Amino acid sequence: MISHAVEDYLKAIYEIEEDVGHVTTSLLAMHLAVAPASVTGMVQKLAKARPRLVNYERHQGVTLTPAGRKIALEVIRHHRLIELYLAEALGYDWDKVDAEAEKLEHVISEEFEDKIAALLGDPTVDPHGDPIPTKDGTVAEACRLPLSAIEPGCTVRVARVRDADPEFLRYLAELGLTLRAQVTVTKRAPFDGPLHIAVGEAGAPVRTHALGRSVTDRIFVERQ
């Protein structure tokens, strides 16, 4: 039996690997809100497990083995399916879904997974635009074009928000910057000045904002 803790470690390793590249003890410790020494201990256990779940050599960081990656993706699939289900079926706001999914992801059965996936029509992204891994363990390439890189004059759509902080998500929602919202970049200040944007669909009231990099770097968009 795989414990919840192990699932959390594997998921965290996958996520850090994905958006930092190299997984260190201290990054894992921060991500999991645990002391670095605890991470070392657990990682050593995962490396000794049969089948091995991670590759580990002291001071060299951690990588997932195929077996470890498989489990990580199953948990992430659960997480993102549940997030979407909570939003679609129960009317959750997008800032609340992460915390609830964090707990549910470890306990739902295969049957539950299949039922909500079918009910949602085998969706490909969760409410933050993160891709939902398929049952056989493939993940679509995530959108990696930050709003901060868009030239003035371009119109794009919000495709992904890379942050789970409820306060940040509520802030974005207030600005109208929800998933699939249309955004036109009107002006880009030199250096690291704010980005001026207009949010809204054609024909609907448009709201304008000036946003710093800490915001625009976390919003990924797709050209239309």
Added chain:
Amino acid sequence: MISHAVEDYLKAIYEIEEDVGHVTTSLLAMHLAVAPASVTGMVQKLAKARPRLVNYERHQGVTLTPAGRKIALEVIRHHRLIELYLAEALGYDWDKVDAEAEKLEHVISEEFEDKIAALLGDPTVDPHGDPIPTKDGTVAEACRLPLSAIEPGCTVRVARVRDADPEFLRYLAELGLTLRAQVTVTKRAPFDGPLHIAVGEAGAPVRTHALGRSVTDRIFVERQ
């Protein structure tokens, strides 16, 4: 923070208290699939907790304190709401809902509870006919009239099935004996002979069965 284990103990104590009357160490051990010594240990802890969750004196059995009962009822409310939600919203068969709810009951938030309760229209019974405690901790009197006590000639409705065994529940479903099914008792054999019944609504095809006490004692009915 209340652990899942503590919640399971309090729930088990409540359930045994309800349908046996006196809660002994060994009954609890069986119910929880745990060694009797483990029960003694945990019960002593619950009795020392602040606020005290159970009343306990060695060799005298256990009872819930108001604080313990409150927690037990919250967990049971979760359990039964989830069972009904799984059946209604996700199309689960009634033999599968218990196992899934057993895991989910410990992790859902208040918000989740409220949302599914509202979505189900504040229901009063779960798919097995067990009453769902209200949020303020009141429980409707459960139906206590066993099918085995019904006189030949009487027509009743299935109001509650007091068994969580999936195999048993599938067996009942096969006979047509689901919640709210109409049953007419046609003949009662002397002593502990089988009870002859006819299952089905007026105008619909009726199926007849002969059932032993081990079955008819677990089915509770209401007169129409």
Added chain:
DNA sequence: CACTGAATTTAGGCGCGACTAAAAAATTAT
């Protein structure tokens, strides 16, 4: 190349909730 500061690992421990084996208490039978 040695020094310094940061990151990582080792060592030792703790609380939780389970276990087994053995003692003690309660219940039932003689």
Added chain:
DNA sequence: ATAATTTTTTAGTCGCGCCTAAATTCAGTG
């Protein structure tokens, strides 16, 4: 009333996942 049986409790352990404090190893600088 006492002996035999069952139930319950005590005593002592174990694995898990976390902690802190104290080594150790790494990486960047003079």
